[in-house]
Each structure stands twice: as structure tokens, then as C-alpha cells.
Amino acid sequence: MPAAPHPAYPVGLRLTGRKTVVIGGGQVAQRRLPALIAAGADLTLVSPSATPSVEAMADAGEITWVRRRYERGDLEGAWYVLIATGDRAANDEASAEAEEHRVWCVRSDDAEAATAWTPATGRTEGVTVAVLSTEAADRDPRRTAAIRDALVEALRDGTVGVERPHTPGVALVGGGPGDPDLITVRGRRLLAEADVVIADRLGPRDLLDELPPHVEVIDAAKIPYGRQMGQEAINQALIDHAKQGKAVVRLKGGDPFVFGRGMEEAQALAAEGIPVTVVPGISSSISVPGAAGIPVTHRGVAHEFTVVSGHVAPDDERSLVDWGAMAKLTGTLVVLMGVDKIGKIAAALVAHGKPGDTPVALVQEGTTAAQRRVDATLATVGETVAAEGVKPPAVIVIGDVVREGPERNRR
Known part of the structure; x- marks a missing residue:
């Protein structure tokens, strides 16, 4: 019986300050370059063209871009090379040069012809998780990525029983x-x-x-x-x-x-x-409207949004909100903790010049299974909240963005 193929030997490369060459400036390079940059590699990209994201890395000085096709000698002094072009002949030639110079070589087009494979990696808490298939014939990027994701998530949420440092x-x-x-x-x-x-x-x-x-x-x-x-x-x-x-x-x-x-x-x-x-956490002031299909800003509709607390009414001496200034804004007004005060808030805005037909949406229990949306106007919102039984917690959105939504473009 033929001998079983030998598995790849996993190793962590320390590339800080060491010449690394990437041949090809397409989508593969765009995905791989950030990790190589983070590793501190001295990066040279050889490619006549590049994606906008890769070009931005060159403009920022993160990589050196040689704007031409691969030529023999480009791998001189390199420690590691990633070959990622659509030209099989050029890939073979570069791979042969890497072999001559004993440079570890990854190929995006042919894992069997490569001398190194890129694992599916994830990082958490100072640990890098890297997952490799045992042999080239069984390489399934989706499977290795799924295993990687499961391990990283388990480490992050504590479901994997790893002893963690106790930090008071x-x-x-x-x-x-x-x-x-x-x-x-x-x-x-x-x-x-x-x-x-x-x-x-x-x-x-x-x-x-x-x-x-x-x-x-x-x-x-x-x-x-x-x-x-x-x-x-x-x-x-x-x-x-x-x-x-x-x-x-x-x-x-x-x-x-x-x-x-x-x-x-x-x-x-x-x-x-x-x-x-x-x-920091995701604030309900933007996430809850978003979950209900309301953008707090929208091109041609609102160029700003303001978040205010409604836990005290406009006529309360403790209020720090300038409701007159709020009424003059042309953008979106988001009110938190204001369900039981929304009638007085709406009246104050109208009294200071905000049109009574300004749309209002109340999103109760946003992002949860109990989420519901109730729509009204400044003139009707007080009565609507009472009639619909809207209860806290609810985020209140005031402004023309309330009329926007994914379904608007389907009308």
C-alpha cells in the first residue's frame, strides 16, 4: 500500500522587518496583506495593477508597490512569498524561483505546487488560532474557516474551559x-x-x-x-x-x-x-431605529441627528435641553427615555415652530422578539401613545427619515 501523505507541519513565522513579496494585487492580496502588515513584514507588492484597497495601502506607505509584472530576481533576499496572479505561467516561474532560493511560497492557484499553506486564522486575547487541513486534497476553505470561527467564538464567550487570569x-x-x-x-x-x-x-x-x-x-x-x-x-x-x-x-x-x-x-x-x-456598547439611539428600518441620516433628507434625553419634561426646571433649538434643526431628533413625556415634548417642539405634521416613530423593545413600531406625527403622538399602549423602553424618532425605508424604493 502507498504511504499515507505527510501532513503539513504547522509553524508560526516571525516576519517583522523581513522581506516578504506578494505577487499580484487582486482580491487575494487584498485579503492577505492586512495580516502581513500587522505582522510587521517588510512588504513588496509586484503587480501592474491593484484593487483600490491595495492601492490605498501603498499610498499609506504600508507596502512598497513595484508596478509591473513579476520578473526573475524579484524574490532575491525574501523570506516569504505569496503568489496570487491569474497567470499560471508567471506563477510557475515565481514558484520555481522561490524553490531555488529556499523561500516559503504560498500559491493561491495551486496548493499542491506550494511549499506553504495559509491557515484560517483568528485572534483573541493574545492568542492566534490557526486551522489547516491535513493534506492538500482535502483543503476546504469553508470547513477550516468554520472550525476557526467556532474555536475563536468559544474562547471569546468562555464556553471553552480555558483557565483565565483573574483580574480584580x-x-x-x-x-x-x-x-x-x-x-x-x-x-x-x-x-x-x-x-x-x-x-x-x-x-x-x-x-x-x-x-x-x-x-x-x-x-x-x-x-x-x-x-x-x-x-x-x-x-x-x-x-x-x-x-x-x-x-x-x-x-x-x-x-x-x-x-x-x-x-x-x-x-x-x-x-x-x-x-x-x-x-463601549451599541447605543439604542441609532441601532433601534435601524432595526425598525429607519436611518437616522439619509442623503438628501437629514445631514445630522441629535440625541436627547426625555426623562424630564420640557417645562421641568431640571431640563437641560434647549427645545427651541431642537425645533429649528432640519435633521433627525432621537429621544430616549421619553415615552411618558412625549406629549409635552411634541407640544414644545410645535410651540417653537416645528410643523405638527412632522413624522414620528416609536420603536418599543427594539432589536428583541417583542419589537414593534408605532407611527404618528407631532400633532398626534401624545394620543397615539395612549391609544396604542406604548410602554418603555422605546426609542422615539422625529423627522422626515421616518418616511424612509427599504420598501420606499419598491413603490
């Missing part, structure tokens, strides 16, 4: 608008490493069910406090757990610094000398 302190994590898939990769990783999670009501609740049994989950809404002591009590809970040497995650809806009082918490922790990590 507090992470203020923006959980996004509600859909658990919309939390950032870093936010999900920190959740997997947490000893204690203090969660807001509007955070992505489904993620809490994935936490290991030993993680203490505290509902911030249930921390005992009076009307004016809520934030102080939450701050103290963060401080107390962190001082016990625990890794604490403060899980918030949206972004910690968009009406999330995240800076108040960061300042309280800093005053106690407690390390704070801030992980």
Missing part, C-alpha cells in the same frame, strides 16, 4: 440595545470572566442565563434605596465587591456613557483607587 476590578460594559448578539466581543469575554455581574433592567438579559453557577448576579433595580439614593447604592455595591478582590461587570443597556450614568460610576470607583475598564 470593575468593567462598565455596554450591552447594546437588547438583542444578546449585539454585545461587543470584549463585553461578552468580560462577562465570562466575571465573579459578580450587576445588571440593569435594560441590559441583554438572555446573557445572564449563560453565566456559570458561581457568578453572583445582582439586579440593580432591586438594590434597596430611596428615590435619590439609587445611583449611590449602585456605586457602593460596585466598590464593595471590587474591594473583595472580585472581577465585577456592570452590565448596562446601550452604551455606558449615553444616558447610562457610566461616568458617575467610573468617578466613584476611581476615587477609591479601583481599576475601571470601559467597554
